[in-house]
Amino acid sequence: MEFFNKTGKVAVGSRLRMLTEKITEDAAKIYEVYGIGLQPKWFPVFYVLSAGEEKTITAIAKEIGHSHPSVSKIIAEMGKKGLVAEQKDKTDGRRNMVSLTPKGKEITIKLQDQLLDVNAAIEAISAQTTHDLWKAIEEWEYLLEQQSLLSRVVEAHKKREAAKVTIVDYQPKYKAAFKALNxxxxxxxxxxxxxxxxxxxxxxxxxxxxxxxxxxxxYNDEPLGVCALVKMDDPDYDYELAKMAVSPKAQGKSIGWLLGQAIIEKAKQLGAKNIYLESNTILKPAISLYNKLGFKKVPGRPTPYERANIQMELDLRS
Structure with a gap:
């Protein structure tokens, strides 16, 4: 289709939805051909119950990968058609057990021929294709379980935005920004x-x-983040990471990470053995950043700041 040739893979959701709608439309007509009173969306629930075992809605939802409300709605719709029945669990009155009615079991028998013919049609399509759609879907499902599409897009966004960030040495013209950001x-x-x-x-x-x-x-030549590497007069620590500040409007651009990396690299160039910092645990994004940079919590020590309630160290010798 010309539209998808123009949009490329960014419209994968729309294209899959169109394919799903086309198959679902045919599926509804296929049930009519075989005189079976089912809706395509009922099939996963019906198939699970066709084994003959009573199940709770929770168990069905878990087995087919649907939400509890979704399965509950399907059970209600199937119940109105007389295909399923619910009754209290004999061992636990708090649970309802769902099973096929005699009418539902009749459909199970009639459905066998339809399933054989549908499988034959799918196999025929697969034989004419270069790529195995079923295996591709399995691969996509696995990869999206490892990392969602949303997470991957956010990651790509951060990477692209980070490429626009330049870390430079302090100059007098940045004095106002250094103070204002902090x-x-x-x-x-x-x-x-x-x-x-x-x-x-x-x-x-x-x-x-x-x-x-x-x-x-x-970022685009505007100072949106700052950080200092302070020389310490301390027998235990060489330098302190201090006065890190990033403008709220610069979120998602990895500025804190880039500043932290620059500070660490400078400390190594200076031959530092470690870097010390002080913060407060209510600053969760900051603490998370320090952890990612490799800082570890150390015992508390005297501090000139009332707000400091956590001290951390990065050992550069390891």
Missing amino acids: EEWISTWFKMEATDYKSLDHPEEYILDRGGHIFVAL
Whole structure:
């Protein structure tokens, strides 16, 4: 079809839906040919019950991979046609057991010829095709169970957006952004403290001139993320990852990850043995990022920040 040639694979959902609708339409007519009063959507439930065993709606839903409400609705529709019956479980009165009625069992017998003919038709189609649709569906189902289409699209979006991000060294022209970005997130969650003002108002004096570094993330040349590598005067730690801030409008662009990678790489170039950081556990996205970067929680130690309730370390020697 010309439309799908234009859209390509991005319209896979629409194309599969059209194929499903075409097959379902034929399936309804096939039941009529054989004089069987079933609807195509009932088939999975009917097939499970055709084995003769009573089952709960929950068990049926699990076996055919449908939701409980969906199966419950189908059972109700089939019940109105006199094909299934529900009764209380003799061993557990809280559960209803579903089974085929005599009318439903009659259809089971009549259905056998239809299934043989439908299978023959499908095999004939498969013999004329280059690719095995059934195996392809199995492969797609398996791969989508491992990672959903949504997750894959989000991943591709992040990768594409991240390609637009450039990490650069601090320059005086980024001083206002360095303060504004940090002040924004700190004020949202906590309160600005004296130590914050020192490093944000005087980054050259308190960070750069003391052997530290500051990186700025540019997205379309706009500074939307910052992070500092602060030289520590501490026998246990060489540098501290501090003042990481990313604009809320830059979410989904992997800016935090890219800044963290830049900080780690710089620390390695400087011969650092480790990197220390302080944060707060209510900042779940930040803590998740630090974990992904390889930071591990360490015992608490004195801190100049009231908001800090967790300390983490990245060992660069391992």
